[in-house]
Amino acid sequence: MRRAASLVLHGLLGLGVAGGWVLACSTGGTGGDSGSAGVGGSAGGAGAGGAGAGGAGQAGVGGVSGSSGQSGAGGSAAGVGGSVQVDAGPDVVDEGCAGVEAQATRVPLSLYVALDRSSSIAGPKWDAALKGIDAFLKDPFSSGINVGLVTFPRQSPPEPPCSFNNYSEPQVPFGKLPQNTQPILDFLATVQPSGFGTPVYPALGGALNRGVFFKQNTPGENFAVLLITDGQPDAPPDSCGGVNALDNASIGMLAETALQKFGVRTFVIGLPGVSVSFAEGLAQKGGTQAILLQQSVELEKQFQKALSTVLGDGLGCEFPLPPDSSKYSTDQVNVRYTQGNGGGVIELQRSLGCKDGVGWDYDDPVKPTKVLLCGSTCSQVKLDGLARIDVVLGCPTQVIK
Numbered sequence: 001m002r003r004a005a006s007l008v009l010h011g012l013l014g015l016g017v018a019g020g021w022v023l024a025c026s027t028g029g030t031g032g033d034s035g036s037a038g039v040g041g042s043a044g045g046a047g048a049g050g051a052g053a054g055g056a057g058q059a060g061v062g063g064v065s066g067s068s069g070q071s072g073a074g075g076s077a078a079g080v081g082g083s084v085q086v087d088a089g090p091d092v093v094d095e096g097c098a099g100v101e102a103q104a105t106r107v108p109l110s111l112y113v114a115l116d117r118s119s120s121i122a123g124p125k126w127d128a129a130l131k132g133i134d135a136f137l138k139d140p141f142s143s144g145i146n147v148g149l150v151t152f153p154r155q156s157p158p159e160p161p162c163s164f165n166n167y168s169e170p171q172v173p174f175g176k177l178p179q180n181t182q183p184i185l186d187f188l189a190t191v192q193p194s195g196f197g198t199p200v201y202p203a204l205g206g207a208l209n210r211g212v213f214f215k216q217n218t219p220g221e222n223f224a225v226l227l228i229t230d231g232q233p234d235a236p237p238d239s240c241g242g243v244n245a246l247d248n249a250s251i252g253m254l255a256e257t258a259l260q261k262f263g264v265r266t267f268v269i270g271l272p273g274v275s276v277s278f279a280e281g282l283a284q285k286g287g288t289q290a291i292l293l294q295q296s297v298e299l300e301k302q303f304q305k306a307l308s309t310v311l312g313d314g315l316g317c318e319f320p321l322p323p324d325s326s327k328y329s330t331d332q333v334n335v336r337y338t339q340g341n342g343g344g345v346i347e348l349q350r351s352l353g354c355k356d357g358v359g360w361d362y363d364d365p366v367k368p369t370k371v372l373l374c375g376s377t378c379s380q381v382k383l384d385g386l387a388r389i390d391v392v393l394g395c396p397t398q399v400i401k
Helices: 002-012 124-138 181-188 200-217 248-262 276-285 299-314 323-327 375-383
Strands: 021-023 084-086 100-106 109-116 146-152 172-176 222-229 265-270 318-320 333-338 345-348 360-362 370-373 388-393
Touching: 109 124, 109 200, 109 299, 124 181, 124 299, 146 181, 146 200, 172 181, 200 222, 200 248, 222 299, 248 265, 248 276, 265 276, 265 299, 299 375, 323 388, 333 370, 370 375
Parallel strands: 021 318, 109 146, 109 222, 222 265
Antiparallel strands: 021 100, 084 345, 100 388, 146 172, 318 370, 333 345, 333 388, 360 370
């Protein structure tokens, strides 16, 4: 069964989400039409803007049908960047150096939320999930994110239960926040948990297929799938095109292929009652770590924090240089990290080749187009969902010796 998914996925591919924020010079600071694309499936054929492998005219992420519709996701010597944390305000660059500050703004991120609405989630867990989503959508830091939403299992799905097409098209179309906040909340107000099955295989497959199509048409942008569930894969269906749809390994293969071949990451938020082994295994295959929530009266706060973590991780650590950077030499660029929630300012130093795992470096030392955060610095920034990154142009670059 694992082999069946692998064959189709391997045939299609030819994606962590690369990219983080685009550097835009300022002091204060999506999409596609239908096509056929996927990460596996029992059928093949290429559609407009898509790719397929296999047999008879459809492409998918390890299952049956995979068509996609419109898509609109230190401190000092031993700390982050081998740099010095300072208390100076963000406008302070360097005494005697009149630098130009360029605030980093986010590279477009599209996040496809697949929300479990099976009967087991009814009650406090469902209420908490709705409150967490509400807070996330209204958070100013979420502004600009392209969000679409689908729930599973679908009631009266348009195609047979195994079809990825039931979930590749969002019930709330993709749209940027905050404009899409109210449409999502209005839709969720009409939804009630119902259904005893948890069809993770087709739901995740459809969502990932949307991500594959998106990445093929907008490779410079980021796409991630967020699966929210309180259970584990359950019938219906139990078999899809010869693949065991309840097998954790088969489901994990979908996420693994989407990540490795297309760069589409899979995040998992497990509400109380979730199968820990399933959630952790699936997130790992999707290039992330599962966020497991504990039962408590503040479940919605945990949920909101989890979504913030997804956001920070999904943004990545690559920052394309702004057009104005061409006015300066490569040794006149510095990077500043302002920690979220008023945690202070860290002046990151350049680490040639990122050999120490801290600080930043260019993607190409001769003709750079991006600033890249090194390993441990990248990890810290991604965990800080409210982080701000600034580039200072015109001052001598601080380099780790």
